[in-house]
Amino acid sequence: MNVSIEAATAKDAEAIANIHFESLREGYAGKLPQEYLDMPVTDWRINAWKKWIARSKVRTLVAKEDDQNVGFCTLQPFNENPPNKETAEIVALFVQPDKWRHGVGVILCKGIESEAKAAGFSKLALWVLESNENARNFYKAQGYQLQTGDRIFLETANEPLLEVMYRKSLVQ
Ligand SMILES: CC(C)(COP(=O)(O)OP(=O)(O)OC[C@H]1O[C@@H](n2cnc3c(N)ncnc32)[C@H](O)[C@@H]1OP(=O)(O)O)[C@@H](O)C(=O)NCCC(=O)NCCS
Secondary structure (H helix, E strand, O other): OOEEEEEOOHHHHHHHHHHHHHHHHHHOOOOOOHHHHOOOOOHHHHHHHHHHHHOOOOEEEEEEEOOEEEEEEEEEEOOOOOOOOOEEEEEEEEEOHHHOOOOHHHHHHHHHHHHHHHOOOOEEEEEEEOOOHHHHHHHHHOOOEEEEEEEEEEOOOOOOEEEEEEEEEOOO
16 A cells, blocks of 8 residues: 555545545444444535644544545544643544555554654554544554543443553653
């Protein structure tokens, strides 16, 4: 695969919104409520991505293969209590399902780590659904370490869906 990464612009918003939901539907089937996965990609959602991309503290990278978007990764300062200016959070990493296990996730992850370092962050954190074994294995393979504790991502009729946290130091 000939994949390059670049900073997202407003022109990428529609592709990002589509990849987000295609990847969610495939990766979270049976893990998130079906009505959540069935949500359509609306203009509202595309415009929300445009606004998100334009925010100065948020960085989104897109991965492109032959000018086609195949994945994206979004970083923002980590909202931690007490405030911690050293840590940034990966808030989204999604690859188009037909490109999984082709190395796109690694390219995006390394790219966002470079962005974080360039912006002065020395640590990364992220939350991932506890049942999302694929993503957890991916992050583990990239050197992210599971932290103790969890948080509720979504209350459901049965039991709450939990997220767990991973962290990685960017300083060797
Ligand atoms: C998680 C995700 C981003 C990984 O992207 P990807 O492009 O498939 O990952 P890569 O091909 O770069 O994988 C790199 C390495 O990570 C590990 N890895 C990736 N997916 C894995 C899986 N399903 N199971 C076990 N290990 C996995 C492997 O070590 C892999 O190397 P290998 O293929 O040579 O064995 C992708 O599967 C995805 O978009 N999933 C749905 C969305 C999601 O869950 N995002 C995370 C939200 S927090």
